[in-house]
Amino acid sequence: MAIRGEQPDHVLDPLHFAAVRRPLLQAESLPPWCYMSEAFYAREARAIFGRGWNFVGHADQLAGAGAYVTGVLAGVPFIVVRGADGIIRGFANTCRHRGALLMEGTGQASAIRCPYHSWTYDLTGRLRGAAGMEHTEGFSLAENGLVAFRAEVWAGLVFLCMDAQAEPLAAYLGDLPALLAPYAIDDMTLVRLKSWDLACNWKLYVENAMESYHVPTVHTKTIQRQARDINPPLFGQGQWCGLFTRHTGSRALEAGETGFPYIPSLQGDSAEGTHYILLYPTTMLALTFDCMWWLEVYPAGPLHCQVRSGACFPKAVRARSDFDTVVEKYYRRWDRSIVEDNDISEIQQRGLSSPFARAGRYSHLEPLVHSLANWVLDRMEIAP
Numbered sequence: 548m549a550i551r552g553e554q555p556d557h558v559l560d561p562l563h564f565a566a567v568r569r570p571l572l573q574a575e576s577l578p579p580w581c582y583m584s585e586a587f588y589a590r591e592a593r594a595i596f597g598r599g600w601n602f603v604g605h606a607d608q609l610a611g612a613g614a615y616v617t618g619v620l621a622g623v624p625f626i627v628v629r630g631a632d633g634i635i636r637g638f639a640n641t642c643r644h645r646g647a648l649l650m651e652g653t654g655q656a657s658a659i660r661c662p663y664h665s666w667t668y669d670l671t672g673r674l675r676g677a678a679g680m681e682h683t684e685g686f687s688l689a690e691n692g693l694v695a696f697r698a699e700v701w702a703g704l705v706f707l708c709m710d711a712q713a714e715p716l717a718a719y720l721g722d723l724p725a726l727l728a729p730y731a732i733d734d735m736t737l738v739r740l741k742s743w744d745l746a747c748n749w750k751l752y753v754e755n756a757m758e759s760y761h762v763p764t765v766h767t768k769t770i771q772r773q774a775r776d777i778n779p780p781l782f783g784q785g786q787w788c789g790l791f792t793r794h795t796g797s798r799a800l801e802a803g804e805t806g807f808p809y810i811p812s813l814q815g816d817s818a819e820g821t822h823y824i825l826l827y828p829t830t831m832l833a834l835t836f837d838c839m840w841w842l843e844v845y846p847a848g849p850l851h852c853q854v855r856s857g858a859c860f861p862k863a864v865r866a867r868s869d870f871d872t873v874v875e876k877y878y879r880r881w882d883r884s885i886v887e888d889n890d891i892s893e894i895q896q897r898g899l900s901s902p903f904a905r906a907g908r909y910s911h912l913e914p915l916v917h918s919l920a921n922w923v924l925d926r927m928e929i930a931p
């Protein structure tokens with residue numbers, strides 16, 4: 548007999564998640580409606596994206612005074628801009644007059660000028676000009692600056708936090724910087740950014756990136772040819788988890804290809820394999836012998852997300868005369884495998900949206916899918 552797995556009335560009731568809370572090999576995945584429900588998404592937006600540290604790009608995108616990037620993170624449009632003082636700041640991308648979006652895309656600006664009635668804010672968020680407001684009683688420029696978010700930078704990676712009470716970025720990262728120190732990320736430079744708008748829930752995309760179970764099926768013609776071994780997942784202090792794979796040859800190339808020299812400071816595990824890190828909720832860093840690449844995911848409603856992928860190489864490698872030629876091998880590998888992951892995530896969403904979809908069981912190859920589900924429930928304060 549078929550039973551329709553429709554969304555319950557109280558989607559946040561802990562009773563729905565008892566099976567998710569069990570150990571991996573006894574557990575079930577999140578119920579399908581966690582990937583579709585507006586109410587579940589609204590709590591995620593507030594409790595996860597509204598309270599934690601969110602990766603929003605690389606400092607190289609903010610190279611000079613007035614350089615800015617914008618985005619929308621779970622319903623919150625933001626601006627990140629470098630001031631004349633060199634400091635990177637984050638703001639709510641909403642005018643203090645009647646709310647218009649102030650900036651879009653990326654670029655360079657000497658001030659932030661609203662496209663609606665020309666209120667103008669400086670790069671520190673102070674309102675500097677509001678022509679036409681002279682007769683408004685009790686109005687002051689000082690009280691109408693932009694809503695500021697916290698912005699911090701670690702190893703060139705820029706993070707934004709909308710919660711004044713949240714722990715500092717260093718505490719959120721915990722021991723991750725120490726683990727990744729051999730890669731000398733500080734000494735790398737951004738070489739490429741791409742983005743895609745996808746019709747899938749943000750969690751599906753992150754789950755896919757953090758399990759290797761799908762590799763032989765989804766990546767048959769591409770990275771499947773890379774030899775793989777299975778290691779226990781990594782858990783440290785801080786809001787992250789990860790996988791370490793021991794192998795030879797850069798993971799950023801297809802099997803048998805040669806590329807750039809290895810990062811000179813590699814040692815220990817970093818000299819013997821690749822780290823795939825999930826800094827919750829959506830920052831996925833891959834660090835291999837010669838470079839780092841990443842995925843940033845911006846939830847855009849329960850059924851959509853934007854994915855941005857960036858890549859960094861050591862500055863000395865970027866300066867090589869053969870860089871532009873050799874790097875094409877890396878781009879080719881990423882362009883093929885990322886699109887395969889994008890496609891399967893959308894295919895999964897379409898099937899999961901069926902009223903007959905159910906929670907599923909996990910393989911031992913999916914420990915971090917289970918970890919993410921439990922982390923999400925923890926952050927949403929859905930008690931075990």
Ligand code: FES
Nearest residue numbers: 642644645661664
């Ligand atoms: S909404 Fe920005 S100046 Fe009016």
Ligand SMILES: [Fe+2]
Nearest residue numbers: 755762765888
């Ligand atoms: Fe994949």
